[in-house]
């Protein structure tokens with residue numbers, strides 16, 4: 001089956017969402033095979049979404065593969081999710097599904113395989129996602145992409161088992177900052193997932209509260225390097241810090257991911273920015289805003305995207321240049 005009419009929903013109105021959900025569910029249920037793909041620098045929401053969706057499809061008798069881009073290792077907490085040992089290269093499939101992926105560029109080295117599939121489906125909650133599939137189920141009002149996967153399970157009538165609940169909960173707890181900015185729906189979903197057997201406290205510990213000792217040293221180094229820029233963003237102020245590959249040392253690629261949550265607590269700065277070096281000279285930049293600045297818009301200017309108050313972009317160059325470019329537009 002090939003969908004010739006491109007169907008995109010990026011608004012949250014119930015009617016529009018419902019129409020695309022119906023289409024997505026019918027495509028998935030009828031698919032001979034499905035290749036599910038995560039975004040670069042995979043987090044708990046993209047991985048939890050992929051693993052939950054593959055379990056839901058298995059319950060329907062639909063074969064699927066789960067993949068994430070680039071040759072990286074999953075962070076230990078995420079690698080502990082049920083089924084995470086099943087990640088591999090995508091099989092040639094009749095339907096490719098990108099989960100939690102704000103743009104096709106974020107598919108990295110999976111992009112060609114995604115685009116080669118006869119039917120492509122995008123399931124996401126990033127407001128900056130304009131859609132890049134034949135079917136785009138994009139709901140910016142959802143707290144996480146696993147919330148959308150739950151809607152698919154419900155529509156298919158697939159019952160939640162404890163493992164699927166774990167995978168869905170993983171996306172919810174991380175994308176809501178441990179429920180700090182969860183919507184009412186997010187709390188209701190959490191209650192459902194816990195009742196279905198999700199290991200709430202264990203997942204919170206494994207995904208958010210477990211680090212090697214060397215992480216404390218890294219944290220102290222990076223936070224000590226933080227700089228305030230009171231003139232930035234029309235005088236609203238910014239704070240930024242740099243984590244170089246050398247700072248990170250032997251720690252894994254995701255070691256600095258959560259440090260933005262400490263930086264953004266600086267009460268004199270509207271915007272927090274964390275510059276994280278991967279391979280030397282290549283950077284991913286995390287941005288957070290308190291409420292007045294749209295960092296998704298700002299990140300878009302650098303080819304990135306995200307949510308209004310949490311966004312990011314990738315860039316190259318020496319640390320000083322990368323910071324200067326940021327400040328010149330801030």
Ligand SMILES: [Mn+2]
Nearest residue numbers: 045100145175
């Ligand atoms: Mn997400």
